[in-house]
Amino acid sequence: MRRWLALVMLLVAPVAHAQTVQVVTEDSAYSYLEQGRVAGPATEVVRAALDRGGFDDARIDLYPWARAYEKALSQPNVLIFLIARTPEREQRFKWVSELMRMEYHLYKLASRTDIQVDSLDAARPHSIAVIRDDVRQQYLKRKGFEHLVLSPGNDESFRQLLAGRVDLVPLAHSDAQLLCAKYRIDCNTLTRVLTLDELTVGLYMAFSQATDEPIVERLRRAYQTLKTEGALARLE
Template identity: 30%
Template sequence: MLNTSSSIAKQLVVTEILPPYQFYQENTALSGFSVEVMQEIFKITGDEIDLQVFPWARAYKTALNQPNTLIFSLSRTKVRENLFIWGGKLMREDIYAWCLQEKFKTPITDIEQLKKYKLAVTNSSSTAQYFQQEDYPFIYTVVSPEQSLQMLYLNRVDFITGTKSTLVARASKLNLEVSRLKKIIPLSVVNHDLYFAFSLNSDKKIVTKYTNAYKIIEKNGTLDKLRNKWQVQ
């Protein structure tokens, strides 16, 4: 279990709840694929960790502005490339546009066709940044992915985005009928590798220590074992 005591903290780490990568178990312990990868890295670095779980926009803003801040799991996009110091790759996401089964009876074959529909995205997420950059006119930004899912089920928006594993986990948590969800179209333009990364003004020695630790778990097979355990790419 990660040490979250800020009184003895040495390294600030920020994240969000993003099952199956980061989520709370019933006993309130933080678990998931990315959490277990980072735990292995922390064992090697030997640091005490001040882990802060925030809504995504706050975690992202903290990592942008506060020195020596580590953030995970962060999509590595063109927009973000020069905003962070990139550590190690955790996994890759396959993202789709999703609707309710009764919608979109005519197949969508091009992402541009979605411009006439209402979309809910999480504030400061990579998908939000993409659709805003491409001037999609009917975007609703929300604090959490759960809100976007609830808006979809309430017919307040036409589609949302996400991976199958994350949407199934969220729908189950909210007691929503998972079978009502339907993929519209793959969103290859927003498929990105997820990394842990550091704020730009971070100490180079700290960054090197963590990237070296990542190389160790990559080389000794620990990373692949965790990917197999959690069935991520």
């Protein structure tokens, strides 16, 4: 009997390791294309955890957020990062680990002296560029905002702000800095008008709900091992 059980374990164990995991994320200050390869500080942390967990064939792809989110909602064995853990999403994903905390702010062009925002209610009349299916869109929609302009990513939201097609855009400080550099804009031309305190959230890596639990647990253990060893760079 013991011999038979040992044989079963040998036959079953490789199956979980053989399942291919697709990893999806969006373009941001923490994940971006560099010489044809997805790079960035968050990407390197996720890649290190995948390597430690033995996910040798995992492929990391960069998509517009809505497409990455849809893949993680609808397909098995999809790992998504950096995704905010919110009550609406709690049962939709299998959460692996928190990678960082994120704080968002509303920005306007410094030249728009006509825009005076000192509270969330004061922002309501203004048009705001948000990413489709992003936590910022979901938060503002939940708060009853009606003038939300949907875009596929931070780049498009930022371009709409620069072109004067929207009044405000919610960004993390790091993303605002990255976008200013990318478009060769002096960041002094932006003004931070309001911090969205309620939207300070943990950003995670999470598996699609249809992913087998052994795969999820294997990555959890790998990440925790690296964290315990002090082998992970801090993201901020």
